[in-house]
Amino acid sequence: MKLAVLRLSHRVIRDKRISTHLALTARAFGAEEFFYTGDHDTHVEESIQKIQQEWGGELAVTHIGKPWNFLKDWKKQGGVVIHLTMFGIELSDKLEEIQDFREGNVLIVVGGVKVPGQIFELADFNIAIGNQPHSEVAALAVFLDRITEGKARKQKFQDANYEIVPMEKGKQAKKI
Numbered sequence: 001m002k003l004a005v006l007r008l009s010h011r012v013i014r015d016k017r018i019s020t021h022l023a024l025t026a027r028a029f030g031a032e033e034f035f036y037t038g039d040h041d042t043h044v045e046e047s048i049q050k051i052q053q054e055w056g057g058e059l060a061v062t063h064i065g066k067p068w069n070f071l072k073d074w075k076k077q078g079g080v081v082i083h084l085t086m087f088g089i090e091l092s093d094k095l096e097e098i099q100d101f102r103e104g105n106v107l108i109v110v111g112g113v114k115v116p117g118q119i120f121e122l123a124d125f126n127i128a129i130g131n132q133p134h135s136e137v138a139a140l141a142v143f144l145d146r147i148t149e150g151k152a153r154k155q156k157f158q159d160a161n162y163e164i165v166p167m168e169k170g171k172q173a174k175k176i
């Protein structure tokens with residue numbers, strides 16, 4: 001399954017950290033691409049580049065100017081759209097159905113400010129990570145972790161300059 005993430009309605013002032021955290025989460029939990037709509041903010045791209053220079057990986061970050069065209073094209077090309085929302089169906093009840101698309105391109109959509117109703121219509125799945133409001137970062141992490149069966153977060157990244165040496169106490173990173 002090729003996983004990509006679309007973050008809707010990024011706002012430069014309010015969402016700088018959270019959109020960067022979404023991209024970091026996408027990278028760490030197995031997505032290959034990160035798209036965002038709303039304000040174009042090079043801070044998001046630069047932060048990920050900086051992390052990847054040290055820790056490796058090649059998550060591509062792209063601003064999308066025309067979200068509807070992008071989403072329609074994604075579907076036209078046979079991709080699946082999964083919108084994460086507390087109003088959707090609990091992930092555990094849909095996991096098997098989603099796993100049927102393991103050969104496909106899956107776009108995971110997360111909101112910020114109010115998500116337009118058309119997204120709920122356009123999505124192939126509206127999935128809840130529990131039916132309580134929490135955060136797009138939490139929703140994305142849980143979704144990706146479940147869909148990759150916890151494997152993606154254990155991956156080694158290509159071209160890393162540093163690697164953590166896991167330990168019970170203390171902090172160590174070694175140069176590789």
Ligand code: SAM
Nearest residue numbers: 084085086110111128129130132134135136139
């Ligand atoms: N009312 C929103 C909703 O539809 O889930 C909550 C807004 S929340 C600040 C921003 C984003 O976090 C949502 O657009 C959704 O993608 C994600 N989110 C929050 N809680 C969620 C949940 N329980 N399940 C899935 N996604 C959630």
